[in-house]
Amino acid sequence: MPVSPSLPESPGNSILHAMLTEPNTIPTLTIVVNGETRRVGANANIASLIEELGLDRRKLAVERNREIVPRSRYEATPLTDRDQIEIVHFIGGG
Amino acid sequence: MDSVVTGQDDSWTVAGRRFRSRLIVGTGRYKDLEETAAAIEASGAEIVTVAVRRVNLADPNAPMLQDYVDPRKYTYLPNTAGCFTADEAVRTLRLAREAGGWNLVKLEVLGPPPYLYPDMAGTLEAAKVLIADGFEVMVYCADDPVAAKRLEELGCVAIMPLGAPIGSGLGLQNPAMLSILLQQAQVPVLVDAGVGTASDAAIAMELGCDAVLLNSAIAHAGNPVLMARAMKAAVEAGRLAHLAGRMPRRMGADPSSPLTGLIR
Numbered sequence: 145m146p147v148s149p150s151l152p153e154s155p156g157n158s159i160l161h162a163m164l165t166e167p168n169t170i171p172t173l174t175i176v177v178n179g180e181t182r183r184v185g186a187n188a189n190i191a192s193l194i195e196e197l198g199l200d201r202r203k204l205a206v207e208r209n210r211e212i213v214p215r216s217r218y219e220a221t222p223l224t225d226r227d228q229i230e231i232v233h234f235i236g237g238g
Numbered sequence: 239m240d241s242v243v244t245g246q247d248d249s250w251t252v253a254g255r256r257f258r259s260r261l262i263v264g265t266g267r268y269k270d271l272e273e274t275a276a277a278i279e280a281s282g283a284e285i286v287t288v289a290v291r292r293v294n295l296a297d298p299n300a301p302m303l304q305d306y307v308d309p310r311k312y313t314y315l316p317n318t319a320g321c322f323t324a325d326e327a328v329r330t331l332r333l334a335r336e337a338g339g340w341n342l343v344k345l346e347v348l349g350p351p352p353y354l355y356p357d358m359a360g361t362l363e364a365a366k367v368l369i370a371d372g373f374e375v376m377v378y379c380a381d382d383p384v385a386a387k388r389l390e391e392l393g394c395v396a397i398m399p400l401g402a403p404i405g406s407g408l409g410l411q412n413p414a415m416l417s418i419l420l421q422q423a424q425v426p427v428l429v430d431a432g433v434g435t436a437s438d439a440a441i442a443m444e445l446g447c448d449a450v451l452l453n454s455a456i457a458h459a460g461n462p463v464l465m466a467r468a469m470k471a472a473v474e475a476g477r478l479a480h481l482a483g484r485m486p487r488r489m490g491a492d493p494s495s496p497l498t499g500l501i502r
Contacts, residue, residue, distance in 0.1 A: 178292040198298035205290075205337035210329070212336050230292065232333050234303050236274055237289025237319050238264030238404070238453030 175227040184223055191218035193229070205232050248477065250448050252426050253342055253374040253395040255313070259284045260443065261473045262315065262428065264453025268462065271306040277456050278307055280466035285313045287344055287451065290334045309338065315376065317344040324364035331368060343368070346378035354404045358385040362392070369393045378430050381415035383422060390425055397423050398451060401442065402432030405454045409438040413445060420446045436472035443476025
């Protein structure tokens, strides 16, 4: 990550510092989940996203950029910037 | 007498799956999930339709349908309600298959409000793609014998014409057309949509339908659980009447009591 050591003091500076020291925990990807923009960690995958959202993966289906992600592939499917994610489940219907 | 003649163990089969109940119910439009569960239980249904929608990310711990209507006990039949194109319907059912792991689905491609009348061009297009992709498609359709035949020839496992627009409760407006569809079909025929009260469901079964699919007639009844019981009884009554064969209609009286031996 290209960060100059002589950055001016600004609100963003502490975030940049954190990104350098804890790169896995700081949101660095911008994705859209069910129509809402979210930021997730650079190493995020479908499994970590579902966990972060507090969802039960056994009752869901996930689409990434209009391609279904099989449940067995959640860990192996990394998120990339600007991904469009749909997470659906069954609800009452006729 | 065999079991069909007596009406005992009168099961039906769709896509190789055997069911005893000839009532399929929706799981939508109830007051809450407790009422959904109670009404479905009372209906005796073994198949329930469900919709596929985005998870509410703001409330990940919201109660889920599966917690109240157990997919191990009921056959979930995912629908494509709200889909107005073949693409949307196919995409929805692929997600449903991933979420639930089953291939038996209800396809509906709808025309615009206020009638949501089946869009047969879109329905045929979607059916073709889904069947090629390994789905077993029960299809909501118009009471159009030509389109229904094409759907059957494509490989749809059940033909499900409307009796009246979705959620209208107008009852069967097309018994003659339904009879034509029943006559030509080699797969189960179900009335799907339009049933308003128990007698409508009974009429569908008397016509010879294999089963009836409904939702609003129960969910929007004054007492949904009671109406669910009524629908169960109506479907059974209509089915038995169909098997029994109704008496011929005649113009004029034909008294049951003898006209001889009368007191004078």
